[in-house]
Amino acid sequence: MPQQPWADVPDARRAVMRANKAKNTKPEIVVRRMLHAMGYRFRLHRRDLPGTPDIVFPGRRKAIQVHGCFWHQHEGCRRATLPATRREFWVPKLARNKQRDADAEARLRALGWKVINVWECELQDLGRLEAKLQSFLAVANDEL
Template identity: 60%
Template sequence: MQVTKNVLDDAARRKMMAQFRSKDTKPEITVRRALHRLGYRFRLHRRDLPGTPDIVLRRHRTIILVHGCFWHQHDGCRDARMPRTRQDYWSAKFQRNSERDAKITAALTALGWRVLVIWECDARKPELASHLASVLGHAPGHAGLPSVKRPRRPDGPRATPHRPPTSRGIQRSHPRRSVPTGAD
């Protein structure tokens, strides 16, 4: 196998690598949207927990870690390939990442949290929401608490009782003021 030459200089490579995000990544936002659609409410990146977890479902004592397949070397995934250059550096880095992941998971479990790992490739699948629902024990239309809806009024959807609708849909706080015309 022929090793390809690095086409970027050090400054350009550093700039490119600095643009990889650790928070608010596309897979993380996808998982957050699916959880929110299912009715779950959560906290993000709690610094008081080991490893600053991506998503914290406090009510369910559950933590969701969204791992990138490349950076965390997802077994059997096509995105978890070894770069062709500097393989000794990358293998050591991936080894440190997996050791850190195991340490963080063990620390969170010791604190009484249930830890779920969602891989980047799984976040792209259309069955993500059903997978999250089954893992978290989600019944359809129920996210742990009964659904509370405001009652609808006969004069319109969720109309406020203390402000009747006006003819133009604008509630005035004062009567219309007369404007002097100057022709007296």
């Protein structure tokens, strides 16, 4: 029987990694609360769209993806460092995440959707993030 990729990982680390969620993460909830306070209403995790966008505005054909800087390797971000151990596991895994994100975004755009990424590190300046979201949502579809 082939060895599982996590077989040599200590139990404590495995528990931490398993606790990472794909939906309803803290950064995602912060963005949703902000959007709601701004008066916007939206749908969550539309499985019928490529990449299952985190936040969707069907009438505007706009989607917001909320990405963790580490998991999605935000370029130039200090949180997007590669782990020092088990690089043979992490490098391809994180590269697959980035490629999957790019593919999903391209497929959404091909369907006529506008997409914006909100990075975890952007939550440090909520005023700037609010302006970014307002700008994205206020512009008509044909102007982007």
